[in-house]
Amino acid sequence: MTDPVRIAVTGAAGQIGYALLFRIASGAMLGKDQPIELKLLEIPPAMDALRGVVMEVEDCAFPLVRNVVTTDQPEVAFEGADVAMLVGSRPRGPGMERKDLLEANGAIFTQQGKALNDHAAKHVKVLVVGNPANTNCLIAQNNAPDLDPANFTAMTKLDHNRAIAQLARQVGGVVEDIDGLAIWGNHSSTMFPDLIGATVKGKPALENVSQSWYEDEYIPSIQQRGAAIIAARGSSSAASAANAAVEHVREWIAGSDAVTSMGIRSSGQYGIEEGVIFSYPVTVSNGAYNVAENRELNDFARSKIETTEVELIKERDAVAHLL
Amino acid sequence: MTDPVRIAVTGAAGQIGYALLFRIASGAMLGKDQPIELKLLEIPPAMDALRGVVMEVEDCAFPLVRNVVTTDQPEVAFEGADVAMLVGSRPRGPGMERKDLLEANGAIFTQQGKALNDHAAKHVKVLVVGNPANTNCLIAQNNAPDLDPANFTAMTKLDHNRAIAQLARQVGGVVEDIDGLAIWGNHSSTMFPDLIGATVKGKPALENVSQSWYEDEYIPSIQQRGAAIIAARGSSSAASAANAAVEHVREWIAGSDAVTSMGIRSSGQYGIEEGVIFSYPVTVSNGAYNVAENRELNDFARSKIETTEVELIKERDAVAHLL
Numbered sequence: 077m078t079d080p081v082r083i084a085v086t087g088a089a090g091q092i093g094y095a096l097l098f099r100i101a102s103g104a105m106l107g108k109d110q111p112i113e114l115k116l117l118e119i120p121p122a123m124d125a126l127r128g129v130v131m132e133v134e135d136c137a138f139p140l141v142r143n144v145v146t147t148d149q150p151e152v153a154f155e156g157a158d159v160a161m162l163v164g165s166r167p168r169g170p171g172m173e174r175k176d177l178l179e180a181n182g183a184i185f186t187q188q189g190k191a192l193n194d195h196a197a198k199h200v201k202v203l204v205v206g207n208p209a210n211t212n213c214l215i216a217q218n219n220a221p222d223l224d225p226a227n228f229t230a231m232t233k234l235d236h237n238r239a240i241a242q243l244a245r246q247v248g249g250v251v252e253d254i255d256g257l258a259i260w261g262n263h264s265s266t267m268f269p270d271l272i273g274a275t276v277k278g279k280p281a282l283e284n285v286s287q288s289w290y291e292d293e294y295i296p297s298i299q300q301r302g303a304a305i306i307a308a309r310g311s312s313s314a315a316s317a318a319n320a321a322v323e324h325v326r327e328w329i330a331g332s333d334a335v336t337s338m339g340i341r342s343s344g345q346y347g348i349e350e351g352v353i354f355s356y357p358v359t360v361s362n363g364a365y366n367v368a369e370n371r372e373l374n375d376f377a378r379s380k381i382e383t384t385e386v387e388l389i390k391e392r393d394a395v396a397h398l399l
Numbered sequence: 400m401t402d403p404v405r406i407a408v409t410g411a412a413g414q415i416g417y418a419l420l421f422r423i424a425s426g427a428m429l430g431k432d433q434p435i436e437l438k439l440l441e442i443p444p445a446m447d448a449l450r451g452v453v454m455e456v457e458d459c460a461f462p463l464v465r466n467v468v469t470t471d472q473p474e475v476a477f478e479g480a481d482v483a484m485l486v487g488s489r490p491r492g493p494g495m496e497r498k499d500l501l502e503a504n505g506a507i508f509t510q511q512g513k514a515l516n517d518h519a520a521k522h523v524k525v526l527v528v529g530n531p532a533n534t535n536c537l538i539a540q541n542n543a544p545d546l547d548p549a550n551f552t553a554m555t556k557l558d559h560n561r562a563i564a565q566l567a568r569q570v571g572g573v574v575e576d577i578d579g580l581a582i583w584g585n586h587s588s589t590m591f592p593d594l595i596g597a598t599v600k601g602k603p604a605l606e607n608v609s610q611s612w613y614e615d616e617y618i619p620s621i622q623q624r625g626a627a628i629i630a631a632r633g634s635s636s637a638a639s640a641a642n643a644a645v646e647h648v649r650e651w652i653a654g655s656d657a658v659t660s661m662g663i664r665s666s667g668q669y670g671i672e673e674g675v676i677f678s679y680p681v682t683v684s685n686g687a688y689n690v691a692e693n694r695e696l697n698d699f700a701r702s703k704i705e706t707t708e709v710e711l712i713k714e715r716d717a718v719a720h721l722l
Contacts, residue, residue, distance in 0.1 A: 095418070098418070128628055241459075
């Protein structure tokens with residue numbers, strides 16, 4: 077067997093962390109032949125709960141799990157990490173403005189960015205799940221000057237999967253019928269689910285649905301899906317977010333010929349402000365993602381993409397002192 | 400692709416159900432090429448939460464999930480079921496005696512047994528996870544006279560995995576070093592984790608550990624592991640129980656050369672009372688489990704096995720009116 081891959085997970089005792097660890101440990105992310113070491117970070121008040129989670133991981137007798145480290149120190153969690161999944165973040169409390177939220181998370185992701193810079197493997201693949209994911213990722217990336225900016229990504233795979241599932245349902249098909257669909261921009265209510273470049277069984281998606289359904293029902297329902305889950309379940313998406321995180325990392329490492337969506341540092345592709353963490357349509361090969369080129373975009377799409385870009389620039393400016 | 404396998408899950412919106420569904424749906428139980436239909440049962444007050452869970456399943460865009468049915472009627476959930484995972488049960492409330500618990504669950508599993516009998520596929524594989532699992536299974540099996548009693552099993556795989564993990568830890572090895580270990584009897588604090596027939600790297604397990612550690616530390620720690628998890632996590636084992644359920648069904652269908660543990664209807668093997676649902680060491684081939692024969696048992700083991708058998712007979716007698 078090969079050496080274990082070291083996987084750091086923050087917020088490991090939270091709801092997403094709990095849904096995530098067992099799928100990673102069972103081999104769903106890196107395959108059935110890849111031993112792993114889990115390096116789990118939590119805040120001090122959650123260390124008891126984390127101990128219980130680790131007992132349960134142990135109780136699964138997963139053959140792939142070679143070691144589990146628990147800590148409340150980012151420097152320990154990220155030591156030698158090959159993969160870092162930054163799930164933990166400060167949730168929005170009552171009366172908290174988005175600005176307060178950005179600020180509270182700014183402190184966390186500044187510290188984690190520095191710790192990644194100083195302790196993780198130079199090839200570390202970082203996925204930020206904790207919200208506001210794109211800007212948290214921006215902060216971490218900017219605080220890790222010795223790491224390749226391409227190592228930092230934010231998760232829009234959950235939005236991507238939601239968009240595929242809802243399109244498949246609308247056209248009465250199955251998810252494999254859908255290709256080329258992508259999420260642009262921020263993992264927030266401004267995200268743009270792009271059907272212009274998507275196909276259903278090889279035919280343009282927009283020939284299968286009406287523009288009014290697309291604009292007035294589909295896009296809002298993807299954008300507001302998180303709130304709908306909370307309303308039904310009484311708690312926020314956990315297992316589906318964990319699943320998206322597993323798929324994001326799996327595809328980043330194993331590759332994906334199909335178009336998927338990742339929040340990555342913009343190099344100005346499609347005219348987007350350079351440096352912000354922006355979700356693009358990407359394909360993945362040899363452990364590297366590549367932004368899909370020459371996607372057709374109409375005025376409607378360009379206007380939606382601009383809206384989400386403007387939001388990301390505002391978020392960036394609000395945390396400029398941390399960059 | 401083959402036809403979907405119909406998998407019924409009860410208590411689908413509970414903690415174990417939530418941990419279980421996404422692993423099933425991702426292909427962890429029946430493989431990456433087996434489409435599935437999920438048939439999810441909940442009690443009426445949990446139907447909203449179940450709707451939220453199903454939204455999250457949808458949000459994963461799992462290619463294998465062909466259909467999801469939700470219902471509060473066992474007859475609907477079990478219609479045509481190929482696999483039935485009976486996870487939901489009445490938990491023990493404050494001041495509730497074990498007798499009250501058996502009674503409350505008796506009603507549930509009587510109804511579910513009849514519904515399985517009348518609506519499930521004749522080859523249905525039933526796994527009871529909800530506690531008291533062995534006796535709930537006994538009730539369901541006895542209320543399904545048209546189904547082969549061998550179709551009914553109770554889960555002791557979680558105990559089995561715990562026993563493997565803790566032995567591996569004690570000997571400083573990994574879980575693959577352990578072979579032949581088994582859980583006998585009831586999924587309760589009387590269960591007997593059998594190291595007499597177990598090996599570590601091919602050598603008798605009991606040559607690697609002391610009899611006093613085995614009797615005074617190991618057995619109690621396996622028997623009381625559930626309570627230890629609750630103390631640490633603040634809630635009961637969910638992901639590790641779900642993992643064990645996935646493995647139980649996977650091995651039952653795909654086979655297992657290695658010895659595992661399943662609660663099955665005793666035909667009197669090893670002198671156990673016929674008809675009770677008793678956990679035995681088994682191997683599995685061609686979709687059928689076979690009790691391991693001629694296991695060596697010493698007086699200590701026989702005394703432990705008798706204790707757990709006596710408990711199961713008492714449980715059976717307490718629900719005799721339901722059988």
